[in-house]
Amino acid sequence: MAEKGVELSTVLCNNKGELRTSDLCLQIKSNTKAVIMTHASNVSGTILPLEEVGKLCKEYELLFIIDCAQTAGFLAIDFVRLKADALAFTGHKGLLGPQGIGGFYLNDKLASLVEPLIEGGTGSASESVLQLTYMPDRFEAGTLNLPGIYGLNASLKYIIAEGITTIREKELNLVHRFIQNVQTIPGVQLIGPDQKQDRTGIASLNFLNHDNAEVSYQLFKDFGIMTRCGLHCAPAAHHTLGTFPHGTVRFSFSFSFSFSFSFSYFNSNQDVDYVINSLNECSY
DSSP, X not given: OGGGTOOOOOOOOOTTSOOOHHHHHHHOOTTOOEEEEESBOTTTOBBOOHHHHHHHHHHTTOEEEEEOTTTBTTBOOOTTTTTOSEEEEXXXXXXXOOTTOEEEEEOXXXXXXXXXXXXXXXXXXXXXXXXXXXTTGGGOOXXXXXXXXXXHHHHHHHHHHHOHHXXXXXXXXXXXXXXXXXXXXXXXXXXXXXSGGXXXXXXXXXXXXXXXXXXXXXXXXXXXXXXXXXXXXXXXXXXXXXXXXXXXXXXXOOOOSSBOOOSSTTOOHHHHHHHHHHHHHSOO
């Protein structure tokens, strides 16, 4: 964005990934046009105060654009209440759908301002040689990912039937059980908030006396537990959290062969206990 002449200001969180809206206010300038932020961190699981930021954006007449990749399917998201102008989501995380499917939601104002990235081949008005102007065809060029759409539709029906609140409470109870037990293990540092109401169902650990990658490998090799180790495509977050360049070992949503642990609706207290026991047995 900077290379295209856009001035970009970054608002830093604290070392738990928490954002103070007063710090955001300090970055608002006369030429500020929009606030773009994530709903929750994919590293620490910290949930950010969107409702407060939304009110601030309306006060300053700024566009408010939200990335809900980490929270869709986990939190009930009220577009109007958040005073949002746009939000984007992916289908393969909390929405439990297949990879390669996602979407975005724009209000009328922003939909009229945004130009499509790709044009052509909508099939819904073949007599026109120009990209359509009405929604959602305006942003749906080419052949859609129909298998992905069907898969996401099936997972959405499942989530609605089970209830987002039910799913969230179970995931939070699991991550809270994990946090309570893992903090008693010597040399293990929890990254992010230690209260379940302030986070999503992921947890990142930093092993102070050992290489995180070696711990992650041993968990997989000896116990069949798959984690993701490293910087999680978020180097700036790790700078803020104090875990750069070594990263963390993250226990998060995943679907795979083997015992791929995630604090998800499909796990149990026994799964959490198995991971805690495995961490205690690791030879580090």
